[in-house]
Amino acid sequence: MTALVWFKRDLRIDDHQPLYQAAKSGAVLPLYIIEPDYWQQSDVSLRHWQFVAPALHSLNQQLSALGQPLLVVKGPATAVLRQLCRQFNISAVYSHEETGNLWTYQRDLAVKRLLQDLHIPWQQYRQFAVFRGLTNRDNWFKLADNWLKTATAPAVNRLPFLTAASWDLSELTPERRSDLALCTTIQSAGAARHTFNSFISGRCDNYRQHISLAAKAVHSCSRLSPYISYGQLSLRQLQQQSYLAMKQASTQRRQQGLQAFFSRLRWHCHFMQKLEDEPAIEFFNMHRGFDGLREADFNPAHFAAWRHGNTGYPLIDAAMRCLLACGWLHFRARAMLVAFASYHLWLHWRPLALHLAQCFVDYEPGIHYAQIQMQAGTTGINPNRMYNPVKQSQQKDADGQFIRQWLPQLRQVPDSWLHTPWLMSKSLQQQYGCVIERDYPSPIVNLQQAQQLARARLSLWLKQHDQQQWQQQQQTVFSRHASRKRPPTNKRRAARGQLSFDW
Structure with a gap:
């Protein structure tokens, strides 16, 4: 049995339910698709790719250490998935749910139709406290709290080798006719865990006091947002680890800073639910x-x-x-x-x-x-x-x-x-x-x-x-x-x- 794990905006191996579930069934083909049409959308720029490219290298290193490197393919998702499902006799596709723009929503509908035609099940798992088909907000906070407190997905210790995956991102870089200039300075995609640790161990002390001060916020804010957006860090893990650090804080100032951060982190899924619902x-x-x-x-x-x-x-x-x-x-x-x-x-x-x-x-x-x-x-x-x-x-x-x-x-x-x-x-x-x-x-x-x-x-x-x-x-x-x-x-x-x- 060979399962395909489709990585999208979840570029990590920790608390990765699709990867864990797929690994239980046998061989795993980890896949990231560079979709040319996506990079032509009016809300996308190559400065996003400036962050994603090194994040893919980091993910590849993590997966390679488990035994199976990441496969990166450029092309429409339906065409890529059709080819790989036949080439590797894929028994199921696993991924996280995505609350993205309209283009990604329509792409997922097309993928769903394709996999149904191929009689291949698509197992999707919740990445955030965002609930599909929610009729109203009356019970959302309770649902969200319950999910965020659940145990994270167990670690995957080994993936049986399936195929070598050789790729050069310089040759796969998306094209875009007109774009913003790339960032002159940008957060390192490889510093997710270091950034979190530096925040809870010291930078959070000034979080509450400096969060709105222009010159000081750059150091006192968590700076975790890109790692959450592209799934290099699990929001559920962040919530649980931040809460634990808050309870163990050695000073009142640190406890207050972590409490303020925990509170604001809590609003992440509240806003994502809005786009999911409408x-x-x-x-x-x-x-x-x-x-x-x-x-x-x-x-x-x-x-x-x-x-x-x-x-x-x-x-x-x-x-x-x-x-x-x-x-x-x-x-x-x-x-x-x-x-x-x-x-x-x-x-x-x-x-x-x-x-x-x-x-x-x-x-x-x-x-x-x-x-x-x-x-x-x-x-x-x-x-x-x-x-x-x-x-x-x-x-x-x-x-x-x-x-x-x-x-x-x-x-x-x-x-x-x-x-x-x-x-x-x-x-x-x-x-x-x-x-x-x-x-x-x-x-x-x-x-x-x-x-x-x-x-x-x-x-x-x-x-x-x-x-x-x-x-x-x-x-x-x-x-x-x-x-x-x-x-x-x-x-x-x-x-x-x-x-x-x-x-």
Whole structure:
């Protein structure tokens, strides 16, 4: 008996239920497919491949140590699987469930039809606390907690040798006509376990205090997101090990840091469940009453300035330029980028989502689209987060360390002017080597006017709609997607359909 294990976004051997189950039946063919059409999707970029390629080498080393190397093949999944199932007389295919973009969903449907035609069973296992066919969220937290506490899959100690797998990723690199530049610095795909250990043993001490501070978050955040997104680390193992470390913490500060991390890690699957329950949120507003709100007013010049970090607001631009270079940002900066573009620039969230998906090395579709819509204010059940970029800059990067790192033209500007350089006199601009419109752009919009206009547009939009239908749609969204641990005050506010602004 030969079982095929299809690795997708689960590039590890620890807590790998498909690999464990397949190994019990006999010989195993471990497979990763490089799908050319996938790499042409509008939410994908080669900087993702920049992380995946070394992750595949690492996985191959782990599998080779067990006795059977990884097979990497380039081509459409259905064609590759058809050929291999016949060549190796495959008795069953094993994989993890995937909550991906629409393309991967349609690909999985095609694979399902193929394997049914070939009379080969496809065994899929849960990788996250995400449940297919869930009718509502009422019992989700209990289901998730129960699954995350279950024992992890036993280790596979040996795989009988089946076939040699020789491949050169330089020859298999996906092609893409136009793309973002590759990251100038990127997290090492081979440092997953080291990154986790360094966090729970020390870096977590400042997690709670520094998670939203631009210059400090890069060191105090866990930095585990790409390893979770591509499955190099098991989320279930992380939950259990983080909880154990929290209970064994030697100091109160460390315990509090790990408790805050554990709490936020818990929300990972909550957001993934949203896309699993409603794949359409990749393309459409969660609350369909917002259809038409921003589409007609989309400003390409504003979008271009935002995506290149040229808006004239230092913290906004520094965050975007950091992301373009490194492929990672802390959460507050991600939220601020989307909120500024959605409200102050009045841009529709879909182009923002595609650009950021290509930028984020840790792009996880199941989290990405729900978070983008939450920050853009189109869920109908979350408050409108209209961040003030100047206030955020003064609070989250008071000494300008982050801004000066990513905006070298502002390095000589003193703290008193750094967050609002356009207010400097001409003589001060010359003195500090930052002439507005020559060295750094002036603000793309007037902050106060843009804020007032956004609030007025939202208020008018709500008044123009039938309130009963609006609230019915809100209730539908709430029933399908809302956390059942939301404070009662927010529930009542959502039910009333009131707009609120989180400054």
